[in-house]
Amino acid sequence: MTAELAERQIGPGAGRERLRATALDLFTERGVSATSLQMIADAMGVTKAAVYHHYKSKDEIVLAVVRPALEQLMGLVRLAESRRSRAAQVETMIVGLADLIIANRRLYALLQGDPTCTAILQRYPEFPTLGERLVALLAGPDPDPGSVVAAGMLLAGLRGAGSDPRVMVLDDEEFRRYVVGCAHRLMRPRRPASATG
Amino acid sequence: MTAELAERQIGPGAGRERLRATALDLFTERGVSATSLQMIADAMGVTKAAVYHHYKSKDEIVLAVVRPALEQLMGLVRLAESRRSRAAQVETMIVGLADLIIANRRLYALLQGDPTCTAILQRYPEFPTLGERLVALLAGPDPDPGSVVAAGMLLAGLRGAGSDPRVMVLDDEEFRRYVVGCAHRLMRPRRPASATG
DNA sequence: GTCTATATGGCGATAGAC
């Protein structure tokens, strides 16, 4: 019995964890707004009331699903901001973002792309202006527009990096190398305004 | 009166056009699923029934909003597929995608990112497997995983290219140069597996 | 921790007058 508790995570808190996993599946597949608590309950094989026993509103479910990745992202931002050189800041961000997307391949799309998720995060502002700090770390202070475009493309693009079946099959190490390689090429400094053809 | 008709687009079809513009605003801001017909009606200053006079379901509104950009994208894919060399295919795609995102800066996020929008497009399959053809044109036939990652990051990243206020203020020409530059760096061929540091 | 039952409201969609 105790072995089963440890092995299969049955016990106090296990229901919440299974709920978060189920909700994440549906949120990433259909979007937060298009996912009802009834769907979550059905996917778990319980009733809506059982879902409400764990979290007292849909917003709280979204927050609980998103929070771990969000805190990892905040930690990365703080780490990168502590680097002294610009090059080290960018490098820290690139490898940190790659690690984050590997650890939460599907969740990142929610944070980056789901408007309902973003709206909820703004309504519970435990996590302040994160997007601006991300761009600032990648593009630098008072950046030229080209760097801002590149940073925006990187942050949005990570969402699509692992979506192809040919990529999902890769192991983490290999996937990570490709993502970091793409990010390096994208963020590589260019000459501000000269003839390049 | 006739001058006003020509100038301000008042007359037959004008209501539909204003409806599509209003719907696009709300769809891109809140997502398709989180936007009700009541919201669209309120934003137009009419009732829901007036909205239903123009389109007979919400799906048809989404389709009508998305269709112009979707057809532009299909045209681009056909054009690129007609190029003989791989380099020309990639180049056609890059400048074509930049043009598309300039012409429809906000709409692209719907096509690329909104799950409800994607689900509707699959239910009305006038537009078949587009995503795979996009990746195939960018990454080539039987591509290495690194190219697939890069293509995915480009297609998803275009969504975030113009979202920053410092970028929205740019004129189309300048914005286009930055986007094309980013895409070139991202899709630049690499050696498959050698030491680069 | 799960259930049945219910309250309340908004949803997409339709009918028919003006």
Added chain:
DNA sequence: GTCTATCGCCATATAGAC
């Protein structure tokens, strides 16, 4: 082309038994 009125359904959320 817009309105009022309404349908049936499903949404979030709550109460209270087991």
